[in-house]
Amino acid sequence: MAKVVGPNDAAAGFLGTIGVRFMIDGAAAGGRFSLVEHPMAPHVLAAPMHRHAREDEYSFVLAGRMGALLGDEVVFATPGDLVFKPRSQWHTFWNAGDEPCRILEIISPAGFEDFFREVSERGGVTQIPPADLTDLCGRYELDMDLGSVPALVERFGVRFPGQPVEPVSAGWPGGA
DSSP states (O other): OOOOOOTTOSOEEEOSSSEEEEEEOGGGGTTSOEEEEEEEOTTBBOOSEEEESSOEEEEEEEESOEEEEETTEEEEEOTTOEEEEOTTOOEEEEEOSSSOEEEEEEEESSOTHHHHHHHHHTTOGGGSOHHHHHHHHHHTTEEEEGGGHHHHHHHHTOBSSOOOOOOSOTTSTTOO
């Protein structure tokens, strides 16, 4: 079934660090993938170092400048660039610019979008008690190194947590 997701469509939330807009859930794609938009405020770290056991992630930059640490390699991406974050690889990403950054995140196979939904519904990652966060990560086969945050903040000159940025792609054709 055909589906058009406009710039003001889809549920949105805040993960405590960056935003999330749920564009295509796994159920709509037969579990093959899901698609979310992540708007990020300037100089904000999206997450501690982490790795997924089940999913590959592909970050397509729509606006701004995204930095990513993939294992030991630091990369930067600008509009039109795609960053591949394979399962089992330690990684994180951040807004490496002075303007808001927006990425489309393709998650394959689907399912991890539900982690984002649960985190958002609980007020963001910084509002979840550590024991509950450990349980949540376990259910999604996600390893998260919370202790990595201070070094990442210092190394890349970013903040953690962040502040909300509207998930609507204003300024893009059809945007608000």
